[in-house]
Amino acid sequence: MHVVQALAARGFEPQRIATSPYTRCRQTADIIARYVDGQPPIDELEALEPGSDVDELVEWTNEHAGRDVCWVGHNPDIQHLAGALVGVGGANIRFAKGAVAAIRFDDAGAILGSGELYWLATAKSLGL
Numbered sequence: 761m762h763v764v765q766a767l768a769a770r771g772f773e774p775q776r777i778a779t780s781p782y783t784r785c786r787q788t789a790d791i792i793a794r795y796v797d798g799q800p801p802i803d804e805l806e807a808l809e810p811g812s813d814v815d816e817l818v819e820w821t822n823e824h825a826g827r828d829v830c831w832v833g834h835n836p837d838i839q840h841l842a843g844a845l846v847g848v849g850g851a852n853i854r855f856a857k858g859a860v861a862a863i864r865f866d867d868a869g870a871i872l873g874s875g876e877l878y879w880l881a882t883a884k885s886l887g888l
Contacts (some may be wrong), residue, residue: 761791761795762883762888763795763858763860763881763882763886763888764791764792764795765795766860766886766887766888767860767881767886768795768796768797772860773790773796773797773798773828774796774800774828774829774830775798775800775824775827775828775829776800776801776802776803776819776824776827776828776829776830777789777792777800777801777802777829777830777831777832777885778801778802778803778804778805778808778820778821778829778830778831779802779803779804779805779808779831779832779833780804780808780809780810780812780832780833780834780836781804781805781806781808781809782809785808785832785833785834786802786804786832788832789802789830789832790802790809791865792830792832800830801860803819803820803835804873805820806821807854807878808831808832808833808834808837809834809884810834810837811837812833812834812837812838812841814840814841814844814872816871817831817841817844818845818871818872821859821869821870822869822870825869825870835855836852838855839852839853839854839855840852840862842855842863844872844873844878845863845870845872845874845875846863846873846875846876849874853877853880856882858882859880859881859882859884860880860881861878861880861881862877862878862879862880863875863876863877863880864876864878880882
């Protein structure tokens with residue numbers, strides 16, 4: 761909750777949230793929706809369960825092009841997904857527990873390897 765509040769104070773305002781249907785991820789998605797402006801809708805996606813399908817997540821993201829979206833998922837899958845969005849091959853972005861990353865895409869939408877890691881925040885980096 762404190763990480764979300766700190767990020768919201770810095771402009772973190774997803775307009776839609778995708779989450780794994782697993783309980784802990786859903787609880788995290790609910791916290792995000794509660795503490796950011798606009799209380800964004802939450803979509804539970806099987807593609808965010810462990811062993812997730814990156815193509816399905818890219819498709820969901822592109823369906824919401826022009827909006828800031830948020831994915832809530834599991835390690836190590838979310839690390840590999842973030843790596844696939846910003847890199848090629850075996851790219852990986854390490855997520856500490858509770859970490860949040862922002863990845864930006866140009867107007868073409870989310871395409872594997874075309875994203876830019878804009879920021880990566882942890883409770884420690886936020887002074888919490």
